[in-house]
Amino acid sequence: MADVDEEAEEYALGRERLVSSALAALYWSGAAADWHATARDALGWLAEAWGAGDEHLPLTLVHDLGLLLREGHAFRLASGRDLGAWPAAEQAARLAYEERVLGRWLLDPSVDAAHVALSGVPPARRDAFLVHAIRLALTEPTLGARLRLTGNAAHVRSLGEAVITETPTRFEDWAALDDAWLTLAADAHAAAVDALPAGPLFGPEDLWELNHFGELHSESQRLALRQLHGVAARIGPLHASVAGRLRRSAREIPVEAEEADRFPAGGFDALSHQGRFENLVRSEVAYVGEGGEGVDAFDIRYVVGELLYYTRDESPLLDAHRHVTVVVDDLAGLRQKHPELPVQALVLVAGLYLALHADLARAFSAQAASTTLRWRLTQPADVGIAAEEEVLLRTSLGTELRHHRVRLGTLDADAPWPAAPRLAQPLGSRPEIPRLGLPGGLGFALRHAAAFDHQPDVIGCRRVLGGGGAPEPAPGCGVVLLQ
Incomplete structure (x- = not known):
């Protein structure tokens, strides 16, 4: 999360300053749009974002990003229409903004994915979707801007019509604006642009959140799933070359002829x-x-x-199907937030499980791999924790659950371990699974087990998280113990 720059200059826009500042901000827009029409939408998005607590978001970026997300590849840059009308002193700054920001966003696959996600949202909810997407993309980066103009959402709602009335359709029709406001708006716009990070505008967790916009009914659920998918994204996918090598060398498990009653x-x-x-x-x-x-x-x-x-x-x-059962132990202990970890250990475990399931599907195909996640209940507090985690994962893995590629459940402390599936014949000595530190080492350890185990549909029972030495794996146990 971006830190607020305490040394940055913050300029509070009072009611009497809002119209002038909004007009100056729209003046620096890089979109070839009918600003008289688009200003109404942009001011509505700005009012919602400011009302949600992001009162530092700049109108210029809100306007341009909102239009780009809504229009997709139909979005046009202002230089294609208004270059000849721009004052010579402004051309360099305007072209730099188009090149560094708008042009990059137009080519950004994550922005295109967000535009596609918008098409699946009911029309009545699209403005809410756009506000949420704008906040995801701009809130944290612009907190670090060296100059921030802040305002009140109520003033935007009450004075919006005054701004719209004075906003022209084309650049040539702009009335003379106050030079002081134009300079301040240009400085604030440049500061916001400088604060934007390189790389994709939306991360994997952002895109998941946007694609499931209608399914997230509470802020706590949204934040929890955001952390979960952020961990899975930081672990990253299995490298394509490794997945291809595994797919080519995967051993198949013989099935008895009398049991082969299932045809493709x-x-x-x-x-x-x-x-x-x-x-x-x-x-x-x-x-x-x-x-x-x-x-x-x-x-x-x-x-x-x-x-x-x-x-x-x-x-x-x-049968080349791989099924891995993951057992999570000591839920109450994993709920602790350790100072050296970015999130709760239980969130790391759940994110690792998502990454492991995705890697199995990537290596062996979605039809040839499935997983089961069991929460082991050792004390009364574990029951509530397991229920909360199951609700989150059912939201995240809804499609996988419907296709029976994922199963979720609990395991009593005195219950027997899940039975192991049929085993492929071992090819040689079993390699040792490295036990590395968190968080990247955890993912590597599990992947090493899944990828290079000489019984390829089995990962031995091991403690891969937490203190203490790792015990020897139980013979023939298709289970990972996360503690």
Whole structure:
């Protein structure tokens, strides 16, 4: 989170100054828009943002970002229309703003993703969505600006019509504005631009929040899920080269013939003219013996490459499905906020679980990987904590739960451990899983276990978080113990 610059100059806009300051801020807009029409929307967004406590947000950025999010690639830069009308002394600053800020936002995939998310919001809620997106993008960075103009939302609502009345349609129609206000607005605008960070405007946690805008009904739920997805984003995805290597070398687990009563339902993509005989479509054996003595129809289809095989993960006799059960222990202890950690340890654990599930899906495909998360209840306080965590994860993993790729539940302290799935035959000695520090080492340790375990659908039972030495893994246990 950005810190407030205590040494920055803050200029409070009183009621009598609001109209002049708002007109000067709109004067520096970089959007080729009908400002008389767009000023009404921008002032509405500004009033909502200021009323929510972000009274330092600058109108120029609120106006331009709101229009860009609403219009997407239809957004046009002011230089394409008004360059010839700009005073020569202002051209360099205006072009720099377009290049450094608006042009970058136009090419930013995260801004495009936010625009797409807006299209799924009901029209009555789109202004609220835009205000929320603007606050996510601009609130923290602009807190560090060396000059901030602050105001009152009530003044914006009461004086908005006066601003709109004096706002022109085109740049050539601007009436003469007070030079002092233009200079102050230019300085505040430059300070806000300088405070904007490099990189994507919206982070992964921002985009998740925007895509689920209608599902978040309380501020506490929003902040909790924001922390959770922020941790998962900082852990980061499994590298594409590692995922590809795992996919190519993944071992398949034989299934008994009498148990192979489930046939693929993946359409033509589930079939191939190349493959191993273990994956041969069963109906192909009907061609054996046809054609009399010697070469039969099966031989001919084999030579010309017309035999059909199931693709690797679609064979009814080979199961390449990976299922990992994660057990979280000592919930009350993990709720403690340690000074050296950015968030509660329980949030780190949940974020790691999200990253682990995403990595399994990325490496083995969403259809070939699933996970179970169990909260182990060892004391009465754990029951309420587990219920709260389950509500959050059900919101985050709604799609995965509906497709039965994720299961959530609790585990009593005296209950037996979840049964291990079928095991692939080991290829050699089991490598040791490194136990590293938090938070990045935690993710590496689990990934190392999932990726390089010689029993590839099993991660041994280990304590990978917390003090004390790590015990030896229980033989054949497909469980990760997070404590």
